[in-house]
Amino acid sequence: MKKLNFVLLLATVALILGCNRNSMKGSGKNSSSATGWSINDKDGGSFSYNQKYKGQINAPGMIFIQGGTYVKGNAKDNVLNDWNNTPNQQYVRSFFMDETEVTNVMYREYLFWLKKRFYKSDVEEIRNIYFAALPDTLVWRNPLGFNEDMVNNYLRHPAFNNHPVVGVSWVQAQNFSKWRTNRVNEKLLIDKGYLNEDAIKEFENDTTNVYGFNTFTYLVSPKSSYGGNLENLIEGTVSADTENPEFASIETGLLIPSYRLPTEAEWEYAALGLEELREGNLYRGKKKFPWAGEYTRSQQKNKLGDQLANFKLGRGDYGGIAGWSEEGSGITTSSRAYPPNSFGLYGMAGNVSEWVADVYRPIIDEEANDFNYYRGNVYSKPQITRDGKVTTIDRENFKDQFQVMENGRLKIFKLPGEIGSDELTEEDLRRINYTRAENRNFQDGDNESTREFASSSSSMNRPMYSDPTLTKSSSTKRLTLISNEARVFKGGSWLDRSYYLDPAQRRFYPEYFATNFIGFRNAMSYMGEDRNQKKPKRR
Numbered sequence: 001m002k003k004l005n006f007v008l009l010l011a012t013v014a015l016i017l018g019c020n021r022n023s024m025k026g027s028g029k030n031s032s033s034a035t036g037w038s039i040n041d042k043d044g045g046s047f048s049y050n051q052k053y054k055g056q057i058n059a060p061g062m063i064f065i066q067g068g069t070y071v072k073g074n075a076k077d078n079v080l081n082d083w084n085n086t087p088n089q090q091y092v093r094s095f096f097m098d099e100t101e102v103t104n105v106m107y108r109e110y111l112f113w114l115k116k117r118f119y120k121s122d123v124e125e126i127r128n129i130y131f132a133a134l135p136d137t138l139v140w141r142n143p144l145g146f147n148e149d150m151v152n153n154y155l156r157h158p159a160f161n162n163h164p165v166v167g168v169s170w171v172q173a174q175n176f177s178k179w180r181t182n183r184v185n186e187k188l189l190i191d192k193g194y195l196n197e198d199a200i201k202e203f204e205n206d207t208t209n210v211y212g213f214n215t216f217t218y219l220v221s222p223k224s225s226y227g228g229n230l231e232n233l234i235e236g237t238v239s240a241d242t243e244n245p246e247f248a249s250i251e252t253g254l255l256i257p258s259y260r261l262p263t264e265a266e267w268e269y270a271a272l273g274l275e276e277l278r279e280g281n282l283y284r285g286k287k288k289f290p291w292a293g294e295y296t297r298s299q300q301k302n303k304l305g306d307q308l309a310n311f312k313l314g315r316g317d318y319g320g321i322a323g324w325s326e327e328g329s330g331i332t333t334s335s336r337a338y339p340p341n342s343f344g345l346y347g348m349a350g351n352v353s354e355w356v357a358d359v360y361r362p363i364i365d366e367e368a369n370d371f372n373y374y375r376g377n378v379y380s381k382p383q384i385t386r387d388g389k390v391t392t393i394d395r396e397n398f399k400d401q402f403q404v405m406e407n408g409r410l411k412i413f414k415l416p417g418e419i420g421s422d423e424l425t426e427e428d429l430r431r432i433n434y435t436r437a438e439n440r441n442f443q444d445g446d447n448e449s450t451r452e453f454a455s456s457s458s459s460m461n462r463p464m465y466s467d468p469t470l471t472k473s474s475s476t477k478r479l480t481l482i483s484n485e486a487r488v489f490k491g492g493s494w495l496d497r498s499y500y501l502d503p504a505q506r507r508f509y510p511e512y513f514a515t516n517f518i519g520f521r522n523a524m525s526y527m528g529e530d531r532n533q534k535k536p537k538r539r
Helices: 002-022 104-118 124-133 148-153 170-191 197-204 215-220 222-228 264-272
Strands: 062-065 068-072 088-092 095-098 353-359 402-404 410-412 486-490 506-510 523-525
Touching: 062 264, 068 264, 088 264, 095 264, 104 124, 104 170, 124 170, 124 402, 124 410, 170 197, 170 215, 215 222, 264 353, 264 486
Parallel strands: none
Antiparallel strands: 062 095, 068 088, 095 523, 353 486, 402 410, 486 506
16 A cells, blocks of 8 residues: 555656656746746846835825715705706725815925926016916905905915915915926926936026926936936936936836816716615715714714814804804805715815816716726827837927916916827727717707708817707807806805715706815726735625
């Protein structure tokens, strides 16, 4: 019996050795599971990838929001008969959201940088970059109210440092988000030794320089960064090696995705904070506020009766009575004045309403899409030739990068140092998933969604929602305020009654409008699988 077992053991060993001889060399950690070739060699001659990536960092100011499914839209009676937020099931991927609204001090840092970079330029169009970013402080004026102290002080006085910035249009909020992305990524490159901080500070102090860091330009063509002056800013870094310079790429996982405005679906999901209603894999009940409960006052014993948001309590009542005042100050409050919701987000109800990314339409088309819903896509392509040459914005072609909006303010498309954009060609649009670049009016306002869709004489520039059989529909005056420039804003404000504290409520203004009750906060996409899983995945 022992001899038989010994023979079987020898046969097994021989079989294993035979298999190893017949297998390809290189099946270990540093070899490809696809081809067997070695990877991540120290000599740098082979394919390599980041094996030590530990997940996306929390960017400054951001809180992780674990995604999931939820019912977007009204959870209560539609008393205003808007019928623009009918309940529909949506799924939102995990993302990051600003803990608070963008504050006055945060926005002033942006203005400081723009003024330092562009204000002293001898080119008028470049100087206008700074003026285009200035908030409209006149939004505080009221023909029958004394608010000049707010006009003169709200943005810059230290008493309002941590109050949400207002008087900012949707367009200005977008430009702030781009600037914030570039500044954070530039700091990451400095910290990791790809850029020389002292050289960059000297470069920024040069009043003749109008070029700043741009993330996309750096990723596509590093040597085109800073207007082609990168070689002067990498002395003493790993990027300065003349034989084998190193630049951070997408594959390194170092640079963060773009700061941006949240989509409407993301904002509403984050505001609701449904996790506190979860039992197992179900939500028990609905929420009409970012906190649990049916009332705007706290039900906790130690804070019983305290208001949970800054909003208009009633006619002529913005903050209670003397000696028994609510936390409101009659206008906005500090961004952390009230408790956060279950995600840890402050100010998702009250204080200021907030711009979101979406173009407004009364209908959310869940039949067309129920995953990361967003209306507002306009596709383009960077100006990059097949041999890798890029066209960046400089002093000469910058004059084509802005337009005057209807209120007289400037809309800046790209800053000096960014890569230019081209429209998509017919060849680019030979696709299954989309067939045109302009998708803001997709299936709602485009030619195909009208009763004249088959007419060859129908015009794409026809006034939206106008009856084509009426002669007045061809007049220069619009018959609706809804357009491709109408942007959604969400949440209640210090100027609103409690009805608008419901995260489902949605309103809109043109993207160039600014008011004294609308601010914004940033979001950021999350790269990777869901994290912070409390339970194992089950199906």
